[in-house]
Amino acid sequence: MTPHPFNLPRIGFAAWSGSGKTTLLKAVIPALRARGQRPAVIKHAHHAFDVDTPGKDSYELRHAGADQMLVASCRRYALMVETPETDDGRVPDLDMLCSRLDPERADLILVEGFKQADLPKIEVHRPAVGKPPLYPEIPGVIAVATDAAELDFDGPLLPVNDPDAVARFIIDYCNLNP
Structure with a gap:
């Protein structure tokens, strides 16, 4: 292994x-x-993807410039991290x-x-x-x-x-x- x-x-x-x-x-x-x-x-994922939906607060805050956006509830959380510095197709x-x-x-x-x-x-x-x-x-x-x-x-x-x-x-x- x-x-x-x-x-x-x-x-x-x-x-x-x-x-x-x-x-x-x-x-x-x-x-x-x-x-x-x-x-x-x-x-x-082979393409740009989003788990957020346009119009949702988390999406809007991330697109406003938050490099990391963690959305949490009592049932789950999701962390989105922007990685433009590695956007080279690798x-x-x-x-x-x-x-x-x-x-x-x-x-x-x-x-x-x-x-x-x-x-x-x-x-x-x-x-x-x-x-x-x-x-x-x-x-x-x-x-x-x-x-x-x-x-x-x-x-x-x-x-x-x-x-x-x-x-x-x-x-x-x-x-x-x-």
């Missing part, structure tokens, strides 16, 4: 756009939780992002995207997307979650439509106590 802040295990999910990374994660997260795990998630530093998570509230970190990052990855591959597998080209693919009948991969093939099997693989790979 790759060393990282807080010694939380990290598993990446990598795939071509439209392959179902988010769909799989949305099903794997409850399967992990059912096994007593507390996953945190970091997702890479992928954000994954270790820095992981360090922003609260390690007391997580057992592992699931990372969506960050294909080139140095971490173990599960590739989501669906032949129907019409793209070749990524594992020959990207580092760290330890398993492929797929609906392909067969695949020339020297490692575990996981059924992409069975989130319980993917969750079990993650728990075993990370040596987490179920």
